Amino acid sequence: MTIGSVEYTTFTGWIEPPTDIRPALDRDLSCDVAVVGGGMGGMVTALRLAERGQDVVLLEAEFCGYGASSRNGGQIASVPGGDLRLLSVFYPKKVRGMVRMAENSARFVEDLMERHDIECDYVANGLAFAAVSPVQMLRVRTIAKILHRAGGHGTVGTSEELGLPRGFVGGMREAVGGALNPGKLCRGVRRALLASSAQVYEKTRVSDVSRRGGKVVITTAGGTLTAKQVVLATNSYSGEWDITPKRLSVPLWLLEVETEPIAQERIDALGWTSRSGLITQHQIMENYRLTARNSMVFGVRRVERGKKYPLANKAPDPAMVEELAAAFRSRFPSLADVAVERAWGGWIAITSSWLSIAGKLGDNVYYSIACNGHGLAQAPYVGSLIADLIVDGTRHEDLDDIWAKEPKFPPFAFVGPLGLRTVWAVDRLNDMLNGSRRRARKGVVRSR
Secondary structure: OEEOOEEEOOOOOOOOOOOOOOOOOOOOEEEEEEEEOOOHHHHHHHHHHHHOOOOEEEEOOOOOOOOHHHHOOOEEOOOOOOOHHHHHHHOOOOHHHHHHHHHHHHHHHHHHHHHOOOOOOOEOOOOEEEEOOHHHHHHHHHHHHHHHHOOOOEEEEEHHHHOOOOOOOEEEEEOOOEEOOHHHHHHHHHHHHHHOOOEEEOOOOEEEEEEEOOEEEEEEOOOEEEEEEEEEOOHHHOOOOOOOOOOOOEEEEEEEEEEOOOOHHHHHOOOOOOOOOEEEOOOOOEEEEEOOOOOEEEEEOOOEEOOOOOOOOOOOOHHHHHHHHHHHHHHOHHHOOOOEEEEEEEEEEEOOOOOOEEEEEOOOEEEEEOOOOOHHHHHHHHHHHHHHHHHHOOOOHHHHOOEEOOOOOOOOOOOOHHHHHHHHHHHHHHHHHHHHHHHHHHHHHHHO
């Protein structure tokens, strides 16, 4: 739908839906390995299994790439999701492994693009942890120290030194990864999957996953799929069946907005020479990035928790889109007249520990939640490692570091409506205080 001049879509602004959607499962079928979920994680898991000669079937409720895989900001990150400061306090022994896995994930996706000749506007310019205030810059420096101690790589500097927009104080730019069109990436992986020996059934919603006679039976409206082993790669949609571990993750709804194309000379005037994507150091981040057509995509700032399954296919709230647009204008005042063209949203999964997680239920059902905001790289990499585990029987060290010995997870904190609203309010208070300090400094300069 269109309100004013803004297009509100229930899919994504990055790409149109595919025109060759595969038919739904319409009969009873059996296979060696079934993959449930056709996002980046599920597609790469099935592709890897097919490449290794396995009899694999993938089931997807809509079409491959429908969910967060095509809807995100298009950043290939090489640093773990979540707050590294808190992770280093609560999980000090896991930080080094998480940092290594994050960098390996980014390199894996770069290799995936090359191996399958996927053109997705990728620029390896590193994601930047950007500070909008001196206080946020202190946080950036602390995170950088933790990252470097854990063997990670990132460069800290002023906005001028890193080629970030002049309106930001400075930041840390990651050494691996960059920006791309996630819709094109998903479409390229989908093309490779459909060309493989894997059987793919789209428009096939799974209503139940259960065990029977030592095998796993997956029930759909059109038929059942019986498999020796199953991989649940459903990300934020992981709570629809009883077999899913309790408190594995919570779904959060995020928004992304895209502007009209911006003249190159206006972008040049920002000092954004690196064109690196930006994530601010608020408790609920804002992200900003330039696209191949010189529009700007930005998002998050406010999140909404999913209340029940199945998750709703939502259109963006115009009031939330306007809030994001107002934030864009405050971060980039010289672009205040640039119009918003489209908005979309999607569900991501957050774990209660903020750790990436993979595990096994019994002896034949695997699952992974490798997201926490950085799933575009981590989910497919972890999926490939699970595929290799199924074939070889041994776990890669990166999988070992996130493996859940038991499917038991702590309760969620601060992600209820009140908690999310409180965190948002703290961010806005800090923005207001930072604005007051800026105005005070300008007043001192003028008085001199």
